[in-house]
Structures are given as structure tokens and as C-alpha cells.
Amino acid sequence: MKPLSRRAQGIQPSGIRQMMERARQIPDVVHLEVGEPDSNTPDHIIQAAAEAARAGFTKYTPSAGLPSLREALARKLSVQNGLPTHADQVVVAPGSVFALAAAMLATVDPDDEVLVPDPGWPNYTSVLQVIGARIIPYPLPRLTGYLPDLAALRRLVTPRTKAMIVNSPSNPTGAVFPRETVQALSDVAVEYDLYLIADEVYEEFVFEGEHVSPALFDSDGRVISVFGFSKTYAMTGWRLGYARAATAVAEVMTRLAEPFVSCPSSVAQKAAEAALAGPRTDVERMREFYRRRRDTVVAILGPEGLLAAVPRGAFYALVDLSRLGADSVALAGRLLEEHHVATVPGEAFGRSGAGLVRISFAAEPRLLEEGCRRIVQFATLRVGV
Ligand code: PLP
Numbered sequence: 001m002k003p004l005s006r007r008a009q010g011i012q013p014s015g016i017r018q019m020m021e022r023a024r025q026i027p028d029v030v031h032l033e034v035g036e037p038d039s040n041t042p043d044h045i046i047q048a049a050a051e052a053a054r055a056g057f058t059k060y061t062p063s064a065g066l067p068s069l070r071e072a073l074a075r076k077l078s079v080q081n082g083l084p085t086h087a088d089q090v091v092v093a094p095g096s097v098f099a100l101a102a103a104m105l106a107t108v109d110p111d112d113e114v115l116v117p118d119p120g121w122p123n124y125t126s127v128l129q130v131i132g133a134r135i136i137p138y139p140l141p142r143l144t145g146y147l148p149d150l151a152a153l154r155r156l157v158t159p160r161t162k163a164m165i166v167n168s169p170s171n172p173t174g175a176v177f178p179r180e181t182v183q184a185l186s187d188v189a190v191e192y193d194l195y196l197i198a199d200e201v202y203e204e205f206v207f208e209g210e211h212v213s214p215a216l217f218d219s220d221g222r223v224i225s226v227f228g229f230s231k232t233y234a235m236t237g238w239r240l241g242y243a244r245a246a247t248a249v250a251e252v253m254t255r256l257a258e259p260f261v262s263c264p265s266s267v268a269q270k271a272a273e274a275a276l277a278g279p280r281t282d283v284e285r286m287r288e289f290y291r292r293r294r295d296t297v298v299a300i301l302g303p304e305g306l307l308a309a310v311p312r313g314a315f316y317a318l319v320d321l322s323r324l325g326a327d328s329v330a331l332a333g334r335l336l337e338e339h340h341v342a343t344v345p346g347e348a349f350g351r352s353g354a355g356l357v358r359i360s361f362a363a364e365p366r367l368l369e370e371g372c373r374r375i376v377q378f379a380t381l382r383v384g385v
Contacts, residue, residue: 012126
């Protein structure tokens with residue numbers, strides 16, 4: 001038989017999902033690998049979706065999403081994010097995962113170079129591999145609190161560079177880029193004529209500083225901003241995200257959705273409308289939960305010198321285990337096998353992840369505390385040997 005597609009075979013399984021699979025085989029594991037809110041979707045959202053489904057709202061919708069939802073999102077973007085937006089600029093997608101993929105497919109050709117954050121979320125790289133683009137990691141040095149090294153980033157730009165991916169608040173570092181950094185990244189995009197794809201799915205979870213959208217500095221429609229419902233409203237399983245782009249770009253992204261997904265789920269879109277129309281108290285409550293959990297992580301791991309940086313947003317922390325070795329896959333493996341704590345090897349997020357593992361603090365507080373204590377035990381026991 002002829003081989004399967006080279007591009008498809010080139011995709012590595014996500015280090016995050018691999019760890020989830022391994023952890024499933026072991027009882028009593030403290031799960032700190034999954035980047036998923038531990039709470040359920042708020043009730044009024046579930047109710048609205050159930051009512052819509054019962055009323056027969058179970059059919060295809062337009063590829064770009066329901067007009068009423070696009071209108072509601074345009075209002076949210078205009079009022080909450082300060083980005084004046086027309087509904088034509090909004091593309092609803094089955095998960096921000098697909099909104100990001102559509103943004104990359106719309107802008108990047110095979111052999112184009114794309115700047116991706118290192119450390120950064122691995123899905124960017126997978127999509128770019130499918131496209132056949134060249135992946136150029138740009139450094140987010142730990143010494144700067146995982147903010148981009150702009151001089152290093154500029155040196156990586158070549159005439160083939162087409163786009164840059166920016167993720168703040170960041171998975172896996174928890175960094176929140178200050179306004180001047182976001183402005184500087186936007187300036188680089190203009191100077192070198194690059195598309196800027198902004199992954200803003202953690203916009204609501206900022207503990208210090210503020211979330212600044214790169215599109216605030218966009219004067220010519222080169223920024224594509226991606227947001228989601230998964231994290232903000234604890235709706236990971238509903239699969240709903242959206243992008244804001246220049247109208248012409250949004251149209252291309254919509255055409256791309258047709259052959260891959262037809263349209264986002266109809267009931268999930270009704271759930272999303274209820275989420276936007278409902279009270280913001282749930283989001284604020286979740287932000288406070290995560291802040292307290294972040295504080296727990298800092299209180300337990302900080303004094304032991306195990307925190308690579310204090311997370312200022314999202315719900316992740318990079319744990320520095322480099323005193324035990326550089327191979328993060330081996331480190332995460334030993335943590336799992338010997339101490340029953342599931343984490344993600346830092347190298348799943350790029351080469352700069354050596355010696356690190358990522359934990360998610362979206363976990364239940366009691367388990368989070370237990371997991372952190374086991375990590376301390378692992379790190380200190382080993383060093384003593
Ligand atoms: N972007 C980042 C940085 C993420 O961490 C995730 C999920 O973990 C996503 C996008 C995808 O979110 P969604 O569930 O909306 O597809």
C-alpha cells in the first residue's frame with residue numbers, strides 16, 4: 001500500500017494528550033496536566049442550549065455562525081475589548097482551535113516562515129506542519145518573565161516571513177504581555193509586513209496587569225484575534241470559539257470552514273448567546289478561584305525555588321526541575337510513575353522547556369495542594385540522594 005500523506009505522518013501527537021493517556025492507566029493520580037476548568041458550565045447556559053435543542057434548533061447554521069451570535073460578539077468585542085467591530089468581521093468556529101487553524105490557513109502558504117512563541121502551545125506548530133510552512137520559534141526568555149526578546153525576534157525575520165503568533169496570557173508560561181510589549185510586537189508586524197495572529201483565549205484570566213489585544217494597535221487589518229468560550233465559561237466540551245479579522249480575511253476564513261466543518265454546532269451557538277447575555281459573575285468567580293489557586297502554587301513551590309516564573313494570567317505554571325536533569329519527558333515520567341502526579345513535559349512546548357514541567361492549576365484546590373507537595377517531595381528527595 002502506498003504510504004499515508006507525509007504531512008499527516010509528520011504531526012506529532014500532542015505531549016499534553018500523551019500524558020493524559022499515560023495518567024489514565026495509573027490509579028490515584030493527581031491530574032495537573034489538563035488545561036481545563038474543573039467547574040461545570042454555568043446552569044443558565046446549559047438551560048438555554050437544552051431549550052434550543054428541544055425547540056428544534058438542531059440544524060446546520062451559516063458557516064460563519066448565526067447572525068445573532070456574530071452581532072452579539074461584535075458588541076462584546078467593541079464594548080469589552082475596545083475593538084470597534086462589525087458583525088461581518090466575526091467568524092464563529094468549532095473551538096478556538098479551529099479559528100486559529102483557519103487564521104493560519106487563510107494567511108500562510110507552504111514554505112512561508114511563521115514566528116511561533118517558544119515556549120508556546122504546541123497546536124500552532126501542528127497546524128503549520130500540515131500547511132507545510134516553516135516554523136521559526138521566537139524566544140520568550142525566562143529571565144524576562146517569559147516576555148518576548150524583541151531584538152532576537154527581529155533577527156529571525158526574513159523576506160519569507162509571513163506571520164507571527166502571539167499568545168498572551170500565555171499557555172504554558174502564565175505571562176501577560178504589558179501594553180508596551182504588545183505595541184512593540186504590532187510595530188514589528190507593520191515594519192516587516194507580517195500578519196499577526198493573536199491567541200487571546202485566556203483574556204479573562206489575568207491576576208496582575210491587564211489584557212491588551214494586539215488589534216488595538218492595528219491600523220491596516222493585519223491582526224487576526226482569536227477568542228474562545230472554553231476557558232471563559234468552562235465550556236471546553238461545547239467546542240466554540242471565534243475570530244475577529246478584517247472583513248476580507250473573515251470571508252476567506254469562512255470559506256475555509258465550509259469543507260472542514262460546515263459550521264459550528266447550532267446548540268453550542270445558542271449556549272454561547274446565553275453566556276454573552278448572562279451575568280458576568282461566573283467569570284469573575286472563576287477568575288478569583290484561579291487567583292487563589294495560583295497563590296497556592298506560588299506559596300508551595302516558590303520558596304523551594306521550583307517556580308520558573310510567577311504566573312500573572314491563564315492557569316498554568318512552569319515548574320523548574322532542572323536540578324534533577326534536563327530531559328523533561330523523563331522528569332514528567334518519573335513524577336507520574338513514582339509520585340502519581342501528572343504534568344506535561346516542558347519540551348512539549350518547545351526546546352526552551354528542557355528541565356521544566358507544566359502544571360495546570362485549574363485543578364480542585366485539595367488536589368492541587370497535594371500535587372504541589374508531591375512535586376516538592378520529588379525535587380527535594382532526589383537532590384538529597
Ligand atoms: N489556545 C490556547 C493557548 C489554549 O491553551 C487552548 C486550549 O487549551 C486553545 C487555544 C483552544 O481552546 P478551544 O477549546 O477554544 O479550542
